[in-house]
Amino acid sequence: MSVRQRIKSTAIFKRLLAGFIFISAASFAAEKTEIKVGVIDSFNPEFSTQTLEPTLKFLNSKLPAYRFVPVSLNSVNPDKELKNNPVDFLISSAGTFHELSLSQGIVHVATRKTILSDDPSASEAGAFVTLAKREDLKELRDLKEKVVAASQPNSFDGWLVAQHEIFKNGLDPENFFKRSVFTHFQFPDSLMLLIQGEADVAILSACVLEQLSNEGLIEASDFKVLAQKPQGVLRCARSTDLYPGIVFAAREDIPPKLKWEVTSALMSMPPTNDYEWTIASRFSKVDELYRDLQLVSCNFN
Structure with a gap:
């Protein structure tokens, strides 16, 4: 048998073997x-x-x-x-x-x-994030009548925990912000609205800001987290209780x-x-x- 014939025979055998393996795997998967x-x-x-x-x-x-x-x-x-x-x-x-x-x-x-x-x-929380240069925004109450950007109105750690924090501070979460803009994604959408001046604050899940900074996607010094809770169980900046x-x-x-x-x-x-x-x-x-x-x-x- 020539070299070409041996190669051809080997190729055919391999295709048959591959087909057998595929059929066997498919049969196994079906079971x-x-x-x-x-x-x-x-x-x-x-x-x-x-x-x-x-x-x-x-x-x-x-x-x-x-x-x-x-x-x-x-x-x-x-x-x-x-x-x-x-x-x-x-x-x-x-x-x-x-x-x-x-x-x-x-x-x-x-x-x-x-x-x-x-x-x-106690591993999830929310963070009220603003631009670091916004010296007019220091406390949670400073966000009243401001424009907020968040992912979705049904997001637990991206919205509801922030609403709860507003409530626990004796404020009305339903009438706290001037306007709410829901972007579906926290990053880059919500932070981009901050940078473009179209929102005053963004609601992010705790640790997202640190993660983006570690990945080199943002400069941490460009942003700040308002109303920070003491770090303890969760080693990230947060503005809300832990859930x-x-x-x-x-x-x-x-x-x-x-x-x-x-x-x-x-x-x-x-x-x-x-x-x-x-x-x-x-x-x-x-x-x-x-x-x-x-x-x-x-x-x-």
Whole structure:
């Protein structure tokens, strides 16, 4: 057999082998039990690459009998959305988890915690960010009748926690700002409105400013955080109280064995992109926020 014939025969064999492997893999994949993980789509865009994709990849590797697939759920009316789109598990803010635990009985599996916090029940907060040169803005009360930029009106740590802080300072959050501009994304949209002078303050999730600075995307000295709380559990500048992080929850009637397997897998997942899955035991702050802002019967995230 000539060299050319041997090469041709080898190539054919490899194609046949590849086809066999593909068919076998497809058959194997078809035998896996599909597990739907709903995702309330009100997170910052980097959530997908920082947390969602690595988490599902890890679960698929750790629990090979299952195939975990994401299902995007609209955040406008999460209660109705979840009823119309049955999923096995759900990833949402602590706020949406609180709401759906009351309306549909979803149960806690794990909570995402930044490595910059020592407590998963106190790992998220909001920050009132202004330009450093705005010497007229020093305290929270100085923001009254100013223009605010934020991501979404149903964002938990990007809006609602800031509203709660305004309420706790004896002010009316509904009539505090002159105008609210919702940009969908905290960065670059909200900060760009600040820089362009189209907004006086931007509401960011705590640690976002530090992250952007560390990545060289902004100059930290160009901005300041108003009404800063003392740093302690969370090692980032913040203007609000601390709340639990993003929650990985399960449907109430999920098989106990599956819930245990997923919980155990998430607890064994190493920190990824400065976040890790752990257990939060206190959600009283979330309950207080919903009660004070009278959001219990509302569909907010």
